[in-house]
Amino acid sequence: KAGVTQTPRYLIKTRGQQVTLSCSPISGHRSVSWYQQTPGQGLQFLFEYFSETQRNKGNFPGRFSGRQFSNSRSEMNVSTLELGDSALYLCASSLFANTEAFFGQGTRLTVV
Amino acid sequence: KNEVEQSPQNLTAQEGEFITINCSYSVGISALHWLQQHPGGGIVSLFMLSSGKKKHGRLIATINIQEKHSSLHITASHPRDSAVYICAVRLNQAGTALIFGKGTTLSVSS
Numbered sequence: 377k378a379g380v381t382q383t384p385r386y387l388i389k390t391r392g393q394q395v396t397l398s399c400s401p402i403s404g405h406r407s408v409s410w411y412q413q414t415p416g417q418g419l420q421f422l423f424e425y426f427s428e429t430q431r432n433k434g435n436f437p438g439r440f441s442g443r444q445f446s447n448s449r450s451e452m453n454v455s456t457l458e459l460g461d462s463a464l465y466l467c468a469s470s471l472f473a474n475t476e477a478f479f480g481q482g483t484r485l486t487v488v
Numbered sequence: 489k490n491e492v493e494q495s496p497q498n499l500t501a502q503e504g505e506f507i508t509i510n511c512s513y514s515v516g517i518s519a520l521h522w523l524q525q526h527p528g529g530g531i532v533s534l535f536m537l538s539s540g541k542k543k544h545g546r547l548i549a550t551i552n553i554q555e556k557h558s559s560l561h562i563t564a565s566h567p568r569d570s571a572v573y574i575c576a577v578r579l580n581q582a583g584t585a586l587i588f589g590k591g592t593t594l595s596v597s598s
Contacts, residue, residue: 419576
């Protein structure tokens with residue numbers, strides 16, 4: 377059974393650009409959550425999606441957005457990139473809300 | 489004050505030692521997770537607990553809901569256990585949003 381797949385694994389972008397990250401959950405999982413990890417702030421919650429609906433959003437500016445498709449795959453988008461957006465972005469999938477979460481390997485974004 | 493506090497922040501051990509990592513939280517939760525992160529970033533879910541105790545191989549996790557405290561124990565530690573261990577709680581409300589502790593960096597030498 378394939379795990380959670382995040383693409384790309386590594387990304388370098390320039391300030392002001394936008395970026396889209398992708399997360400394919402475990403087959404059958406309907407819940408996808410996104411997290412940002414930085415050395416200073418640790419892991420912080422970005423969004424949670426269930427059956428194409430955003431159920432919860434963390435305390436991040438509107439430049440951070442996301443969506444979930446009918447096949448449960450999810451994307452997150454960051455517009456007008458800032459240096460401080462450099463981080464490891466992780467997604468996790470679970471069968472339903474409040475069941476065990478399985479994490480992907482993450483996308484390491486560097487903004488220069 | 490962070491809602492999830494872990495201790496110690498760093499831990500060094502010799503192979504074979506018994507390890508304990510603690511996690512305290514200040515909010516009502518529906519579940520607590522212990523996660524392991526190796527260099528390179530990938531996170532592995534070790535346990536999800538809502539009460540009592542769970543065991544998997546050399547790993548044991550306990551939770552005391554009344555005291556808002558959980559512990560992760562590693563028996564007979566091994567260098568391959570070297571990683572960052574992260575405690576995360578799911579709030580007592582709908583959704584899967586997790587609040588994370590800062591992590592405990594464990595280094596086990598042979």
